Amino acid sequence: MAREKRESGSRRRRWPWVLLGLGVLFFVLVALAVLARPMADVKPEAEAAKAELERAQDAIEAQDVKTAETHVALARQHVDRASDLVNGFGGDVWRWVPVAGGGVKDVRHLVAALDHATSMAEIGTQVYPELMQSDDLVQGKRIDLDKLDGILADLELAGTHLRAASDDLAEVKGNTPFVGDAVADARDEASARIDPLRSTYDEAEPVLEALPDVLGQDQESKYLVAIMNPAEQRYSGGATLTLVPLMFDKGNIEFGDTVTNEDIVADGRGRIGWPKVVGNPFHRKGKARLVSATFSPYWTQSGEELLRAWKVRFDEDYEGVIAVDLVALARLMNLTGPVQAEGVGELNAGNLVKVLAGSYDKYASEEQRREINRAVVPAFREKLFQGGKFFEKFQVLARAAKGRHFALYFRDTRLQTAFQHRHLSGDLSGTDHDYLGVFSQNTNFSKADYWQARTVDSDVKLKTDGSAEVTVKITVDNDSPPFTPPWAHGAVAPDSEDPGWGYFTRYNGSAVALFMPRGAELQGAVDVDGEPWDPVVRQVLDRPYIYRNVTLEPQASTVITVKYRVPDAAVVDGSSLLYHLDIDQQGMVTKQKYTVTLHVPEGYGPTATPEGWKLVNGRTLRFSSGDSDESKRLEVDLARL
Structure with missing residues (x-):
């Protein structure tokens, strides 16, 4: 009996502590609930920011920069509010709560990714007019390298935000009970948009870094432009029947004299010999025509063969080859409109290939055929370097490169690697499958x-x-x-x-x-x-x-x-x-x-x-x-x- 009384008394003495503990727990739960109230507002703020960014994207596609800027500014307001809510005192407390804390950390990473995406949009609305709507980046025979440097710096900053957004999304676990699936879905939806952009930027970044050197920012860069005629095929693309030197020197652009195949063979030096590129089984032994230099489907071989043949024929050294065919030039004209070519008339996106490649039987004399081939160089020069839309033109050529209508070869290994990484080198795939x-x-x-x-x-x-x-x-x-x-x-x-x-x-x-x-x-x-x-x-x-x-x-x-x-x-x-x-x-x-x-x-x-x-x-x-x-x-x- 005494033992029972002692145990009963012991239980009675523990009750106050239990009640106190329950009271404390209740207080903690109430406090956490109060602290969590702002967290509930994070989702609508984030969704509002996302909606504004989507409206900004639609406006940019419609080339309405002012409207895009307005939507990006609204997105920034929503993102800042979401960031304040999730990173405030309540979030700091909740992130240490077992189980629920993982969800808070996930939401913080999602909001951070949205913050970086908004920063990218802010930069984009600033850069877009300079890239897509400005006519003063490239004017006639000059490139504004100072303006280009500013654009490249902005793009580099946007790339930093892009990678940070991708890294934040990679940190989202999405495994918290009750909310984990929703968080994971939000992460996956965001990643589906961010990851392709990051992949594209990772490919483009070496090209952006190399661009000032290509354009002769510090010293003159000399290239051979090869206009390929798809009416006469090589494994590399159309035959290079028209060639012209191109020089960049501290922003200045200068074209040399146009040389056609008829010019090359006119003085009895149509067949020459040049040093073979190691590993090129398509190199012709002995003497051959310069148009035989580009037999290899790899432009790292054909480009170098062409430069070596040009050196023997004209005693001039160049640092690379820009190869573009008439199909790619016609696509540029889709963007920029027609040109008038002396002796040929109007050349436009619809008739360029036919007039310059499919109408040889209309011209009986060699001089007439030479004039046809010469007409393509002014068209290329005008469409590439005049009339603005420089970035859009590069996009057209980059897409043309996917069909091997455009290729770049550089003797400088760093530059070649950069453009090869962007699939612009004109080489065959290196797959082992x-x-x-x-x-x-x-x-x-x-x-x-x-x-x-x-x-x-x-x-x-x-x-x-x-x-x-x-x-x-x-x-x-x-x-x-x-x-x-x-x-x-x-x-x-x-x-x-x-x-x-x-x-x-x-x-x-x-x-x-x-x-x-x-x-x-x-x-x-x-x-x-x-x-x-x-x-x-x-x-x-x-x-x-x-x-x-x-x-x-x-x-x-x-x-x-x-x-x-x-x-x-x-x-x-x-x-x-x-x-x-x-x-x-x-x-x-x-x-x-x-x-x-x-x-x-x-x-x-x-x-x-x-x-x-x-x-x-x-x-x-x-x-x-x-x-x-x-x-x-x-x-x-x-x-x-």
């Missing part, structure tokens, strides 16, 4: 590549070990009209015969090449129009290739079918396969069309249908290039079922 590149090279000095059309079908049977059996079918069509000699004045002369070569022929002579994946092994003979053919497999920079010489009369075609095994088409990771395919295009007048059919191994299926692919059935996917002529990097993620 599946690869597809079909190119043709003119062999009969004709301009019939203007009418050449190609379709490429790749059928890929993927294996569980990551290898693949690939069948590539190449169809080449010569869609040229009948032969019309220039002396017939538009009518076919009854006794005229197509010479089969030269300016006026409609015959299309080509070395059609297939560049294959590294390590590819041919499976049996190649089929050419139903006949077997045993090709020699050659290598350029570790990429195997084969080629077949064909000559197609008007409206004729040829079909080449190649089967090979790819050892590393996909990466094997446990129960998953990641298929990689890089496709390189050739800059042509008629866009080359690709179709890729991927057969998935039995027991596997795609985790999702990738963008651009169609699910034919459960184990077959198909990709088509459609109307795009851009080079592609494709991936398909497969998992064991």
Whole structure:
């Protein structure tokens, strides 16, 4: 009995402490609830800021900078309020509370990312008019390097905010009970916008840093501009039938005298020899024409070969090559409008390629053809350096580079690496996985590549070990009209015969090449129009290739079918396969069309249908290039079922 009394008394003595503890806990909970009240206002402020930034983006796309500035200013007000709320005393206390504290930390990172995004928008509204609407960055023969430096500094600051926003989003865990899913969704939505921007900036940053040196900020920079004519193809692109020196010196722009292919051969020095670029199997031994310098599909080889040939022919050294074809120039005219060319008339986006590449048979004399080729340089000079919109013009050329209509080569390794990183170097993909590149090279000095059309079908049977059996079918069509000699004045002369070569022929002579994946092994003979053919497999920079010489009369075609095994088409990771395919295009007048059919191994299926692919059935996917002529990097993620 005494023991029971002692225990009862002990319990009675503990009750005050328990009540006091409950009271303290209640007080703490009430205090935390009071402190959390401002936290509840963070979400609407953040959502309001996001909405204002979206309105600002719409305004910028409409080129309404004033309205964009207003929306960005409103976004800044909402972001600052959200930041004050989440980083105030209440947030400092709540972040130490078990479980709930993780949510506070996540929200702080989300608001910080939004803060950085708003700072980027503020910089953007300042820089946009200078880049996109100002006409005084580039005027005639001068670049305002001081203004350019200011723009580059602003872009660098925007890049700093961009990376900080990306880093903040990476810190968001999204695993707090009750609110974790919502936080994770907000993080993923923000990352979907920020990550592509960061990737683009990371690619562009070396180019931005190199730009002042390219433009001769400290010393003169000298380049050779090569205008490529897609009516006569090389593996690198159109033949470089028109060339002109270009110099940048402390903001001053100067073009040298235009040189055409006719000028080069006019004085009896049409064939010369120059030192070979190591590793270039396309270098012609002995003497060759300067237009033969760009046979390699890699501009790091073709550009250097061209500079060496130019040095031998004209005794002039240059630091790089700017290669641009007529298709890219026409796209510039889409942006800037037409020009008047002496002896040719108006050149515009719709007629440029046809007039300068598809009308050789209208001009019987060599002098007339020379004037056609000369007309392209003033058009290039005016469209690139006059009329403002300098940044938009660079965007047009960057997109053209994806179709190999534009390329840059620099002898300076730092500059070359910078532009290579931005995919502007004109080299083939360096992938070690599946690869597809079909190119043709003119062999009969004709301009019939203007009418050449190609379709490429790749059928890929993927294996569980990551290898693949690939069948590539190449169809080449010569869609040229009948032969019309220039002396017939538009009518076919009854006794005229197509010479089969030269300016006026409609015959299309080509070395059609297939560049294959590294390590590819041919499976049996190649089929050419139903006949077997045993090709020699050659290598350029570790990429195997084969080629077949064909000559197609008007409206004729040829079909080449190649089967090979790819050892590393996909990466094997446990129960998953990641298929990689890089496709390189050739800059042509008629866009080359690709179709890729991927057969998935039995027991596997795609985790999702990738963008651009169609699910034919459960184990077959198909990709088509459609109307795009851009080079592609494709991936398909497969998992064991």
